[in-house]
Amino acid sequence: MTESELSNAAMPLATSAAIVPRVAIIVAGGSGTRMGADRPKQFLALNGEPVLLHTLRRFATPALGVTTLIVVLPPDQFASWTQLCATHQVQIPHVVVAGGASRWASVRNGLAELAGHSTGVVAVHDGVRPLTPLSVIENTYAAALEHGAAIAAVPPKDSVRGLSQQGSYALDRSRLRLVQTPQCFDLELLRRAYNLPELSTFTDDASVVEDLHPIRLVAGDYCNLKITTPEDLLLAEVLLRQEVKF
Ligand SMILES: Nc1ccn([C@@H]2O[C@H](COP(=O)(O)OP(=O)(O)OP(=O)(O)O)[C@@H](O)[C@H]2O)c(=O)n1
């Protein structure tokens, strides 16, 4: 997609009084220690193309109307990504930003790149979730526009136990949800949350925002895998080949 195609395709949401642009921060600043590969897992091939390219392409889909795409990368991996973009003839306009020592720091760096945007709904998405259905992205943006903060999540399919000093105990899984991305927020709200100090309890953006604003849950999808360990990549290849849900 060329730059003009992306901007033509970008149809900002119109509410009754205002136009609210959609922007996205795709965090791919991690090193992939659990994958144990020879390079960060966001660059591994998934059906012949880098995981991160699959992810980026979803957010660049014209129907979503995303006007600005930020990609956060490890500072020492800019040249690798440039090379991959050349090899795969990537035409999707995006801004590359250096990540930090934690996911929180990477999101914060991505947000800083959006300093020129006064209003908007921002999606934060893991670069290693390449199979997110467009309907999940659309519904999460729409819910954040209405409620300020919305994230994708799914019910657990397995029984769940908590750990105690005595051993373990059953948890009521009907009261639990597994959290995914995208996680979408009013831009000003996300900025306020990320201006507060980092806590060790932060695991995602909802945990950063929730002291300031309630989080709305949107139906995620079991195909919205996070590529974390080697078997995730195998599963993603099968799902992608079968074009499950797409
Ligand atoms: N400092 C970091 C750490 C993580 N991430 C991103 O956050 C997402 C979720 O993180 P995770 O799956 O934990 O990725 P890694 O940190 O790369 O993996 P690991 O924890 O196994 O090292 C990934 O897209 C990852 O690139 C990031 O942008 N900056």
Ligand SMILES: C[C@](O)(CO)[C@H](O)COP(=O)(O)O
């Ligand atoms: C943000 C996230 O993908 C939601 O499930 C998850 O919390 C990332 O966790 P990780 O430990 O960085 O993989």
